[in-house]
Amino acid sequence: MAKVIGAVVVDNEECKGCGLCVVACxxxxxxxxxxxxxxxYHYSFMKNPEACIGCSNCATVCPDTCITVYRVKx
Amino acid sequence: xxxKDIINxxxxxxxxxxxxxxxxxxxxxxxxxxxxxxxLAEVIEDLDIQDKTIGVSPVGCAVFAYNYIEIDWQExxxxxxxxxxxxxxxxxxxKVVFTYQGDGDLASIGAAEILHACNRGENMVVIxxxxxxxxxxxxxxxxxxxIGQVTATTPNGRDVGRNGYPLKITELIAQLPxxxxxxxxxxxxxxxxxxxKKALAKAFQAAIDKKGTSFVEVVSTCNMNWKMTPVKANEWxxxxxxxxxxxxxxxxxxxxxxxSYTPLKN
Amino acid sequence: MGxxxxxKGNEVIAEAAIRCGCDAYFGYxxxxxxxxxxxxxxxxxxxxxxxxxxxxxxxIASIHMIxxxxxxxxxxxxxxxxxxxxxxxxxxxxxxxxxxxxxxxNVQRGGPGLGTIQPSQADYFQSTKGGGHGDYRLIVLAPxxxxxxxxxxxxxxxxxFKYRNPAMILTDGVIGQMMEKVxxxxxxxxxxxxxxxxxxxxxxxxxxxxxxxxxIITSLEMDSGRMEKNNIRLQEKYTKMExxxxxxxxxxxxxxxxxxxxxxxxxxxxxxxxxxAREKGIKVGLLRPITLFPFxxxxxxxxxxxxxxxLVVEMNAGQMVxxxxxxxxxxxxxxxxxxxxxxxxxxxxxxxxxxxxxIGG
Numbered sequence: 206m207a208k209v210i211g212a213v214v215v216d217n218e219e220c221k222g223c224g225l226c227v228v229a230c231x232x233x234x235x236x237x238x239x240x241x242x243x244x245x246y247h248y249s250f251m252k253n254p255e256a257c258i259g260c261s262n263c264a265t266v267c268p269d270t271c272i273t274v275y276r277v278k279x
Numbered sequence: 280x281x282x283k284d285i286i287n288x289x290x291x292x293x294x295x296x297x298x299x300x301x302x303x304x305x306x307x308x309x310x311x312x313x314x315x316x317x318x319l320a321e322v323i324e325d326l327d328i329q330d331k332t333i334g335v336s337p338v339g340c341a342v343f344a345y346n347y348i349e350i351d352w353q354e355x356x357x358x359x360x361x362x363x364x365x366x367x368x369x370x371x372x373x374k375v376v377f378t379y380q381g382d383g384d385l386a387s388i389g390a391a392e393i394l395h396a397c398n399r400g401e402n403m404v405v406i407x408x409x410x411x412x413x414x415x416x417x418x419x420x421x422x423x424x425x426i427g428q429v430t431a432t433t434p435n436g437r438d439v440g441r442n443g444y445p446l447k448i449t450e451l452i453a454q455l456p457x458x459x460x461x462x463x464x465x466x467x468x469x470x471x472x473x474x475x476k477k478a479l480a481k482a483f484q485a486a487i488d489k490k491g492t493s494f495v496e497v498v499s500t501c502n503m504n505w506k507m508t509p510v511k512a513n514e515w516x517x518x519x520x521x522x523x524x525x526x527x528x529x530x531x532x533x534x535x536x537x538x539s540y541t542p543l544k545n
Numbered sequence: 546m547g548x549x550x551x552x553k554g555n556e557v558i559a560e561a562a563i564r565c566g567c568d569a570y571f572g573y574x575x576x577x578x579x580x581x582x583x584x585x586x587x588x589x590x591x592x593x594x595x596x597x598x599x600x601x602x603x604x605i606a607s608i609h610m611i612x613x614x615x616x617x618x619x620x621x622x623x624x625x626x627x628x629x630x631x632x633x634x635x636x637x638x639x640x641x642x643x644x645x646x647x648x649x650x651n652v653q654r655g656g657p658g659l660g661t662i663q664p665s666q667a668d669y670f671q672s673t674k675g676g677g678h679g680d681y682r683l684i685v686l687a688p689x690x691x692x693x694x695x696x697x698x699x700x701x702x703x704x705x706f707k708y709r710n711p712a713m714i715l716t717d718g719v720i721g722q723m724m725e726k727v728x729x730x731x732x733x734x735x736x737x738x739x740x741x742x743x744x745x746x747x748x749x750x751x752x753x754x755x756x757x758x759x760x761i762i763t764s765l766e767m768d769s770g771r772m773e774k775n776n777i778r779l780q781e782k783y784t785k786m787e788x789x790x791x792x793x794x795x796x797x798x799x800x801x802x803x804x805x806x807x808x809x810x811x812x813x814x815x816x817x818x819x820x821x822a823r824e825k826g827i828k829v830g831l832l833r834p835i836t837l838f839p840f841x842x843x844x845x846x847x848x849x850x851x852x853x854x855x856l857v858v859e860m861n862a863g864q865m866v867x868x869x870x871x872x873x874x875x876x877x878x879x880x881x882x883x884x885x886x887x888x889x890x891x892x893x894x895x896x897x898x899x900x901x902x903x904i905g906g
Contacts, residue, residue: 221308224508228510266468270299271295330755356635363609366615374752
């Protein structure tokens with residue numbers, strides 16, 4: 206069976222740390238960083254990158270369109 | 280496979296729509312406006328109508344919408360966007376015109392303008408973002424504020440005796456013969472966002488096909504003024520807003536046929 | 546020579562709008578100007594020139610329809626009377642702030658409040674000093690005949706587009722309802738989007754083409770520094786109007802010892818008053834401001850060096866008299882004579898007021 210793996214790239218400076226992507230992820234890939242960006246927001250990051258399936262849910266719910274998604278079938 | 284092999288233009292499945300500008304949105308973290316703006320940009324791009332679409336953004340949080348989507352925009356006075364859009368649509372019948380209005384703007388100060396524009400069946404799309412509160416001025420009661428809902432001007436909750444009832448303006452709009460498509464959507468989950476995009480695409484297609492007024496309400500959150508986290512605000516919306524403002528299509532037909540009216544006797 | 550007709554002032558506004566290539570009229574019925582829209586609806590210009598005519602749900606909606614259409618580069622006109630113009634004040638301020646061209650006709654009636662449907666000139670302050678919020682000016686043209694009702698529609702548009710500023714035709718129930726002979730203008734074709742872009746620059750929101758940035762029409766600016774610059778640019782525009790666009794007319798001023806100053810219908814009464822006074826041996830002249838903004842300060846200042854006093858005749862409690870006093874300075878007396886509530890002064894009353902207030906008869 207073909208496996209799908211994905212990856213997301215968060216624009217750290219554009220992210221406002223709202224956390225909506227974290228709950229939208231079905232694979233528990235994302236989390237909010239303890240670090241803040243230059244505007245003081247806890248930007249999202251892949252804490253569990255191996256689990257990403259590139260479903261784009263995180264990017265779809267992101268109000269600031271700061272997530273880009275990639276997906277590969279292997 | 281390593282991360283750097285996945286992150287490759289050939290594997291791209293989701294990116295920022297080209298019609299969104301590089302400007303950072305002024306909205307609060309987690310605000311629904313950002314999602315609706317993104318969908319709007321995607322729909323205009325998909326329909327390839329950016330060279331003939333004119334947006335009207337009146338007073339409210341979305342007054343700066345013109346900073347974010349690469350089309351021609353007019354900023355309008357509070358509540359007057361449907362009149363402004365009427366002026367554009369009537370004199371530019373080859374263009375696609377839409378308004379982007381909040382609940383205070385559309386259902387309170389601009390109630391007359393929206394009802395009459397929809398009743399005339401002006402050829403335009405109305406995007407109505409309803410979060411039940413005045414966002415930009417700091418969280419005062421809106422006409423759509425729920426009974427008991429706490430706002431800056433109803434600190435003990437909306438009281439019907441003092442403040443009247445929440446206004447289901449979309450239900451009113453659906454009664455008007457000039458509207459062809461009236462729907463209520465939301466953007467709180469990936470599935471509802473995809474559904475809302477389809478609704479917006481349908482509304483814009485109706486404008487291209489000159490079907491009169493299409494009206495898309497988006498039940499939304501204002502986490503900042505509701506004083507909740509964005510995630511909690513979505514839950515609150517589902518629990519409290521949806522029972523009163525039920526998502527779904529209210530009307531999906533065409534403008535009322537004038538022949539259906541009883542003719543004058545002489 | 547164009548077509549000669551006998552017409553009402555209000556009807557002529559409608560006819561002139563069609564003929565000058567107007568793209569749209571948006572309005573709401575109010576006495577004493579309802580004939581403007583009635584004439585347009587009867588003429589059905591949408592079949593002839595493609596002009597849109599729409600009866601809006603209110604004056605508020607009318608003026609914002611004007612905003613939308615004007616912002617897309619269209620040549621658009623509305624008309625109303627005093628209480629309706631008050632309702633439009635919001636939109637007029639936005640139009641001035643967003644720098645859009647349009648023509649607004651005010652067929653004045655008496656106020657305040659619902660007042661009367663009889664003629665008045667009590668909206669002088671409202672028209673020339675702004676009327677809505679913020680520092681802005683309208684170009685204000687005051688016709689005194691049905692012919693000028695015709696001529697000032699196209700003149701108003703020319704000035705409005707030249708300065709990207711709303712122009713107002715400030716008239717009243719006398720001229721709106723009066724029938725006179727008029728030579729109608731020749732037809733001017735309506736412009737296409739391409740012609741609009743070429744003629745007026747490409748600021749209009751008529752669809753972002755690949756060869757330009759998106760156009761944004763707004764009066765909003767949150768940065769105080771930039772907002773002040775916007776205001777300074779507006780003020781420079783108004784100063785340029787004052788230097789270049791002043792229009793006025795003088796009657797029998799060469800040898801005048803006294804000067805009447807009056808605009809619109811009052812100036813017609815004053816022409817007769819000049820004749821009556823001269824029959825009595827009083828050398829009186831008349832200055833009629835045609836543009837109320839920009840105001841003819843210089844000719845009034847020049848005549849202030851010649852005459853012994855000025856009488857400003859208006860159908861109000863004394864409004865333009867303040868501008869005449871500012872222009873004339875303190876060397877000579879500048880008095881006011883006016884009737885209100887819809888009463889039109891007679892030429893005899895004007896001569897009497899002149900004798901009492903200035904000559905001391």
